[in-house]
Amino acid sequence: MIRVKTEHLGKDVDIVAYAEDIERINQGIDARSLPGNDYLGWAKYPENYDKEEFERILKAADYIRNEVDTLVVAGIGGSYLGARAAIEGINGLYGDNKVEIIFFGHTMSGKHAKQILRKLEGKRFAINVISKSGTTTETAVAFRLLRDLLEKNVGKEEARKLIFATTDKEKGALLGLCKKYGYERFVLPGDIGGRYSVFTAVGLLPLAVAGIDIRAFMDGAKNAMLAYDSDEINEAYKYAILRHVLYKDYGYSVEMLVNYGLHLVQLGEWWKQLFGESEGKEKTGLLPDSAVFTTDLHSLGQFIQEGSPVLFETVILEKDPEEDVLVPHDEDDLDGLNYLEGKGLNYVNSTAAEATLDAHSITGGVPNILIEIDRFDAFGMGELMYFFMRACAAACYLNEINPFNQPGVEVYKKNMFHRLGKPGY
């Protein structure tokens, strides 16, 4: 269960004033009657997903886990951020993973590519290439390189069995490659955009290969769907309203998502795409930013506390973390830490969080929205990601913005294709 708390907001917000807007928006999402309605497949997906494909995903993941120790996921934007965020958030950064997941195909640095290819030299590995079209430059280049190497390493026939594609059901270059070479394929549904795709095969196959219980992940999403697909001001819509009012009425320019663990850095990156790409249109929208405390309190903390008052914070707190370490006793106590002896690090962490909420909101005057979740496990992560997707759609509609297009992304691409001499540009 997710709770949105306002005791550190420090601003008056008349949430109930938005009751009619929310009713209209929620009904509009369900009736697919709002702008961007062609891309609302994610809204009921936790219930409507293809159960047969889900079983195939589990089977493919088992196969990969038994056959290789490395899976390379080639995708960019929505085709990797969700999976990476969920895997790191749930498994942690130094977990004892059976299969190493390498995300490759989202930048063009020669150095980075060379190092990854060198690491995979001579190795038997699996590939999950994720692209709606199959022609996205970064991903397509990475897939060419990876496929060539894998074929060199294990032979063409064997390579075919180690390549898995997630792509459009009916069209596109990657679908053509699948048909020609017989790669097993999964569907990126036509009515779900990249940044809303973590509950499709885009997210599920990498998660399952990482050993995550994807049934629990989908259960979390469904739980959130049942809670937040309602005409009332539920927690997701409450969050949408709070940030809307801080933007429109109080003039804040930046929303900073704060987490309390390094394994949640990528959750911030996923969230930044979700909100930035959905909302940042028509010269409007909150700039999404992210930080991880306590480390960034020794970096951005000074600015948040005393710098330009341009931002508010949205802080995610995990109430019941799974694992803990206790502060050990030290006879000499030269570091003066014995007052924490026997206390858990999670206790210190949550105390730091409470202290920071006060420091920033009361002393610093920075509004803080608090989002409490039970645990960053598969269920909790599924719940939280759906919560944000639902909130994001509502937030955009409150700003009268279509949450599901991204016209601005094409500008640099057209410039680039022209300069690179791509046929047709």
Added chain:
Amino acid sequence: MIRVKTEHLGKDVDIVAYAEDIERINQGIDARSLPGNDYLGWAKYPENYDKEEFERILKAADYIRNEVDTLVVAGIGGSYLGARAAIEGINGLYGDNKVEIIFFGHTMSGKHAKQILRKLEGKRFAINVISKSGTTTETAVAFRLLRDLLEKNVGKEEARKLIFATTDKEKGALLGLCKKYGYERFVLPGDIGGRYSVFTAVGLLPLAVAGIDIRAFMDGAKNAMLAYDSDEINEAYKYAILRHVLYKDYGYSVEMLVNYGLHLVQLGEWWKQLFGESEGKEKTGLLPDSAVFTTDLHSLGQFIQEGSPVLFETVILEKDPEEDVLVPHDEDDLDGLNYLEGKGLNYVNSTAAEATLDAHSITGGVPNILIEIDRFDAFGMGELMYFFMRACAAACYLNEINPFNQPGVEVYKKNMFHRLGKPGY
């Protein structure tokens, strides 16, 4: 050599108008006559550093590289960001490193701590604990845990030889621990603050253990010092003026540092601390943000191109990257990439950068400052980091802000110590 270019700025800036300010500021830095003058040790450090200690750092690094395969660096804020940024930027993320460097001691997540301790279970590893005082909570807790584990793994006597401390020369709890247990120690000079410390032992020991040529790194810094410690408007001061004018005269709130490779994500994090903690005071300053393209063009790109006009970009381009990979031929060309056949990824990357500079600055109206460096090797990284430090000091003085204190960081700490029941709070 670093070049600051303004052809994608899209705004009129009268740089020469700042000639007198810059002269006064540069003379003030050299004469130590400006606010914060107790912390100007970094300014001449690339020349004045302790040569004897430098040799000891090299010797210690050799010892560590010969004895273990893992070094855990325990530090927070300026005591880890610079080293991590330089190591990742120079070595890349998947380089073939002899020693794995793990940064630990900058968050309090129990899950993260547990995983790292589990990974180190039974292992012979080295520790570099970095703290001016030795009582910073995150780092001191991590050091207790690491020392306990190492002593369990290899015995107390052997552990002493594998622990290296970087701390104050004359005082503090960590110095006391060094004296009591005989750890080899290096100096965090009293007149250099954490975020300006990458050229001291704070950065140098981890870099040397990572196999980086720290002589070249210091040569780069010295080269930059000779170029940017001048009363004229050199490249560093030009950058400081440009961002100052975009802030003061054009009203931008956010500066986004853009790099073109995942191995440079941490350079963005270091830069965010440097500028955010130096400048974010008295309700003023540019919020520092960062991104890595091309990947974030599929995430934040939409917002930058068409969202609220609150930010400008500072883009770092590497003119002569060391390694490259060529796009291979494909007979079928189903992905339509043969037009790039035989081209290097770095060529595609730099073409994407040019296309994006145009897309953002011309079509999007977002000012872009361009910083060109030759190469992200040890020399180039040293040069760039000093460039930013010099520019940051000048930028703060242009805003009439002391660049070297961080009064706001104490607020959350005091709250936290009170809640945790620390004696004296």
